[in-house]
Amino acid sequence: xxxxxxxxxxxxxxxxxxxxxxxxxxxxxxxxxxxxxxxxxxxxxxxxxxxxxxxxxxxxxxxxxxxxxxxxxxxxxxxxxxxxxxxxxxxxxxxxxxxxxxxxxxxxxxxxxxxxxxxxxxxxxxxxxxxxxxxxxxxxxxxxxxxxxxxxxxxxxxxxxxxxxxxxxxxxxxxxxxxxxxxxxxxxxxxxxxxxxxxxxxxxxxxxxxxxxxxxxxxxxxxxxxxxxxxxxxxxxxxxxxxxxxxxxxxxxxxxxxxxxxxxxxxxxxxxxxxxxxxxxxxxxxxxxxxxxxxxxxxxxxxxxxxxxxxxxxxxxxxxxxxxxxxxxxxxxxxxxxxxxxxxxxxxxxxxxxxxxx
Amino acid sequence: xxxxxxxxxxxxxxxxxxxxxxxxxxxxxxxxxxxxxxxxxxxxxxxxxxxxxxxxxxxxxxxxxxxxxxxxxxxxxxxxxxxxxxxxxxxxxxxxxxxxxxxxxxxxxxxxxxxxxxxxxxxxxxxxxxxxxxxxxxxxxxxxxxxxxxxxxxxxxxxxxxxxxxxxxxxxxxxxxxxxxxxxxxxxxxxxxxxxxxxxxxxxxxxxxxxxxxxxxxxxxxxxxxxxxxxxxxxxxxxxxxxxxxxxxxxxxxxxxxx
Numbered sequence: 001x002x003x004x005x006x007x008x009x010x011x012x013x014x015x016x017x018x019x020x021x022x023x024x025x026x027x028x029x030x031x032x033x034x035x036x037x038x039x040x041x042x043x044x045x046x047x048x049x050x051x052x053x054x055x056x057x058x059x060x061x062x063x064x065x066x067x068x069x070x071x072x073x074x075x076x077x078x079x080x081x082x083x084x085x086x087x088x089x090x091x092x093x094x095x096x097x098x099x100x101x102x103x104x105x106x107x108x109x110x111x112x113x114x115x116x117x118x119x120x121x122x123x124x125x126x127x128x129x130x131x132x133x134x135x136x137x138x139x140x141x142x143x144x145x146x147x148x149x150x151x152x153x154x155x156x157x158x159x160x161x162x163x164x165x166x167x168x169x170x171x172x173x174x175x176x177x178x179x180x181x182x183x184x185x186x187x188x189x190x191x192x193x194x195x196x197x198x199x200x201x202x203x204x205x206x207x208x209x210x211x212x213x214x215x216x217x218x219x220x221x222x223x224x225x226x227x228x229x230x231x232x233x234x235x236x237x238x239x240x241x242x243x244x245x246x247x248x249x250x251x252x253x254x255x256x257x258x259x260x261x262x263x264x265x266x267x268x269x270x271x272x273x274x275x276x277x278x279x280x281x282x283x284x285x286x287x288x289x290x291x292x293x294x295x296x297x298x299x300x301x302x303x304x305x306x307x308x309x310x311x312x313x314x315x316x317x318x319x320x321x322x323x324x325x326x327x328x329x330x331x332x333x334x335x336x337x338x339x340x341x342x343x344x345x346x347x348x349x350x351x352x353x354x355x356x357x358x
Numbered sequence: 359x360x361x362x363x364x365x366x367x368x369x370x371x372x373x374x375x376x377x378x379x380x381x382x383x384x385x386x387x388x389x390x391x392x393x394x395x396x397x398x399x400x401x402x403x404x405x406x407x408x409x410x411x412x413x414x415x416x417x418x419x420x421x422x423x424x425x426x427x428x429x430x431x432x433x434x435x436x437x438x439x440x441x442x443x444x445x446x447x448x449x450x451x452x453x454x455x456x457x458x459x460x461x462x463x464x465x466x467x468x469x470x471x472x473x474x475x476x477x478x479x480x481x482x483x484x485x486x487x488x489x490x491x492x493x494x495x496x497x498x499x500x501x502x503x504x505x506x507x508x509x510x511x512x513x514x515x516x517x518x519x520x521x522x523x524x525x526x527x528x529x530x531x532x533x534x535x536x537x538x539x540x541x542x543x544x545x546x547x548x549x550x551x552x553x554x555x556x557x558x559x560x561x562x563x564x565x566x567x568x569x570x571x572x573x574x575x576x577x578x579x580x581x582x583x584x585x586x587x588x589x590x591x592x593x594x595x596x597x598x599x600x601x602x603x604x605x606x607x608x609x610x611x612x613x614x615x616x617x
Contacts, residue, residue, distance in 0.1 A: 003430045010429060014573045017566045021601040024608035 045177030045194070049161040052143055056126050060085065060108050064128070068110040081106060081123070086113065088129075115139060117151070131162075135169075150174070166197070188335055188353040195343040198320060202351045203335025206314060239263070241276060248283070255287075259294070266301065273305075277312065291328070304328065311337050313354070396543040396552075403535035403556055414531075414564055415450050418524075421568040422452060433457050434575065437517055451528070453521035454575040461511040461582040466502055469584050473499040494588065501587040512583025519578065519586055520571045526595045527570075530602065531563050538606075545610055555609035559602050566601070 001009075019026075056064075059077070063085045067073050072095055073085040082104065084095055088111035096103065096116075106123040107113065113127035117134035124141040125131060131144045135151040141158040142148055148162040153171040159178070160166060166180040170187040178184060180197040188203045237251045241258030248265040249255060255269040259276035266283040267273055273287045277294035284301035285291060291305045295312035303309060303317060305328040311317075313334035318324025323341030331349040343349065415438075422436045438452045477495035480488045505511055530537075538556045547555075574593065578586055 001428070006428050006430065010425065010569075010572070014569055017569045020566075021562060021604040024611075025604055 045159045046161075046179065046196075049141075049143060049159055049177075049179070052124055052126070052141065053161075056108060056143070060126075064108060064110045074105075083108065083123075086110065092116065112146075113144075148180075168192075186351050188351050188355075190351045192343070192349040192351075193345050195339075195349075196341075198323065198340060200339040200343055202311075202333045202337040202339070203313075205338075206336050254289075257281075295334070300324065302326070308332065310334075313337065317341070317343075395549055396539055399543070399549060399553060399556075400535045400539040403553070404532065407532055407535070407560065411448065415452070417564065418452050418568055422454065422572065425568060425572050426454075429572075429576075431456070437521075439521070449528070451521050451524050452571075453517045453524060454571055455515070455517040456575050456579050458510065458512060458516055458579065458583050461506060461584050465582045465584065466506050469502040469582075470499055473502070494592070497591065498585075498588045502584040505584045505587070510583065512586055514586070516575050516578050516586075519590065520575055522590075523571060523574060523594055524567065527563055527567050527598055530595075530598055531560055534560055534563075534602070537602075542606060542610060547610075547612065551609070551612055555606065555612075558609065559605045562601060562605060563598065570597075 060083075063073055063075075067085040067087040067090070069087070071087050072090045074082070074095075075085075076082045083106040084092070086092060086095070086107070086109040090109070090111075091114060092107060092109075093114070093116045096119075101118065102120045102122065104122045107121065107125050109127040109129065109131075111127070112129035113125060113131045115121060115125070115131070115133045115137045117136050119134075119137045121137070121139040124143065125139060126142075127144045127146070129144070130146045131142050131148045133139055133142070133148070133150045133154045133156075135153055137151065137154045139154070139156055139160075142156065142160045142162075144162045144164075146163065147165045147167070148160060150156065150160075150166070150168040150172045152169045153173075154169070155173040156175060156178070158176045160174065160176075161179045163181045165182050166178060166184045168174060168184075168186045168190045171189045172187070172191075174186075174190070174192040174195070177194045178192065178196070182197070183199045183201065184195055184197040185201045186192060186195075186203065235251065235253035236255070237249060237253075238256040239245060239249070239258055239261055242260045243258065244262045244264070246264040248268070249263065250266075250268045252270045254271045255267060255273045257263060257267075257273070257275045257279050260278045261276065262280045262282070264282045267281065267285040267287075269287045269289070271287070272289035273285055273291045275281070275285075275291070275293045275297055278296045279294065280298045280300075282300045285299065285303045286305070288306045290308040290310070291303060292310045293299070293303070293312055293315055295314050297312065297315040299315070299317050300319065300322065302325040304325070307328065308330040309326065309328040309332070311326075311331070311333045313336040315334075316338045317326045318340035320340055324339070325342050325344070326339050327342075327344040327346070329346045329348075331343065331345040332352055333350070334352050334354055419436065419438060426434050426436060434454060434456045436452060437455050438450055440447060440450050473495040476498075477492050480491040480495070483491065505513065535556055538552070538559070542555055543552050570593075574589060577589060581589075
């Protein structure tokens with residue numbers, strides 16, 4: 001081997017030494033940043049809930065019937081997965097050894113099902129009656145034919161589906177998908193991702209559930225004009241308070257709607273949308289930037305932001321007859337808001353605790 | 359009607375308040391075995407590394423000799439020193455001795471031009487890389503100017519440079535189990551994976567040291583003593599820490615609890 005060849009081999013060896021500890025890093029970087037999956041490509045959690053319901057009906061209907069008469073049944077399915085089937089008057093806590101922290105069994109109950117506090121449930125839960133998840137418990141998925149109550153600081157990691165009401169106490173977390181046939185009620189400081197129900201209530205509703213609405217205003221709004229008589233450049237637009245606009249408002253910058261306005265049409269802004277208090281929007285709102293909605297607003301159409309939506313207290317999205325969608329990367333919702341339809345937080349959704357807010 | 363002379367007897371029905379130890383002993387009981395095992399692994403690996411030091415020295419000496427003879431560097435020689443302190447007598451430090459010529463004005467101009475070029479090109483980089491690279495360019499310019507004022511163009515020799523690198527790596531190697539105990543053993547992983555991660559990092563440090571020392575020596579000889587401070591700053595102990603962090607970051611992502 002000539003000295004040049006030896007030097008080249010040494011250089012290759014040095015580069016190998018340099019790169020060796022960084023190989024896992026390079027592999028991670030080559031994968032790219034994981035982007036949130038678009039709506040249409042996300043696996044449908046509703047399908048998973050239905051699949052679970054079908055599995056319960058096919059495999060456990062007979063066992064639930066037996067447990068109703070004879071008491072709890074323990075066993076394992078053909079895959080070796082353990083399960084517990086409880087009767088009407090059985091309690092899960094009685095079936096667990098003392099100081100159990102983790103439950104790896106599928107749990108099905110013919111009556112109500114009470115999950116003890118601090119328990120971690122690795123498998124799905126099913127109850128023909130009500131499911132009560134006590135404080136600090138962690139459950140994977142739950143399906144109930146009645147109500148479900150999630151206790152303080154309890155967490156759901158995959159999905160939850162109820163045929164009636166879903167109540168989440170203060171500090172609870174709903175990761176994944178939550179659906180109720182009637183109503184979802186979230187207490188303050190609750191975190192959520194995807195909610196679907198005819199009526200979704202955030203925090204405690206005020207005594208007068210709706211703020212007294214101002215009478216319909218009829219002031220005419222003329223957009224700002226240049227000296228040549230043409231409308232403004234369309235970059236930013238501000239609608240003064242108390243005006244009614246019957247048009248779609250499309251701007252490439254920031255859109256500001258003053259207090260008490262009524263907009264009959266869609267809103268579209270490339271940057272942000274700021275909506276004042278007691279505004280009625282009879283149309284959709286879409287912004288690439290953040291959307292701030294003041295207190296007591298009524299949005300009839302869908303509201304979508306690629307960034308963040310802040311919803312002021314007492315606001316309402318959609319109606320019982322016309323469900324709508326509220327979707328953003330981050331959703332910060334004040335107490336007293338109501339949404340009808342679906343609420344999607346791609347990254348984080350939270351019901352704000354404004355008791356100590358100045 | 360209450361008799362004013364009646365004595366009201368009060369009895370305490372609640373349990374007396376429990377002490378701090380009583381309230382938290384379940385935590386202690388649950389973690390005691392894990393804590394003891396982590397302590398055992400740390401002390402065991404440290405002891406093992408101490409016991410393996412003579413073998414590691416032999417590996418470093420032998421591989422450095424092979425590399426020097428393979429590269430046909432006639433003027434280079436391996437220098438092994440033992441520490442004179444009696445308590446640390448069995449510790450050695452291996453280094454490479456290479457003659458270093460005093461830098462000329464042309465070399466200084468080349469270094470300053472390079473530093474200026476890097477400073478200007480850094481403007482095209484993204485924000486996190488721009489400022490550190492510019493800082494490095496300024497550092498290199500200043501040290502190059504300062505080094506030229508020194509008699510031999512360098513504050514120390516290649517032998518001293520490589521010896522310090524060796525001593526730092528040795529220190530890191532011997533402290534590695536303790537460092538891992540504080541950073542990796544606190545993560546919930548199996549003991550086998552904890553040991554494997556520590557052994558992987560230690561193996562890398564042991565295997566890479568001769569190549570690193572020789573690469574430093576050759577780079578300094580090629581780029582003159584003006585490059586020594588910058589090389590030490592960028593590819594010296596900082597690189598060792600980067601390598602340890604990179605392997606640690608990988609090890610910490612290994613899956614756990616798949617049963």
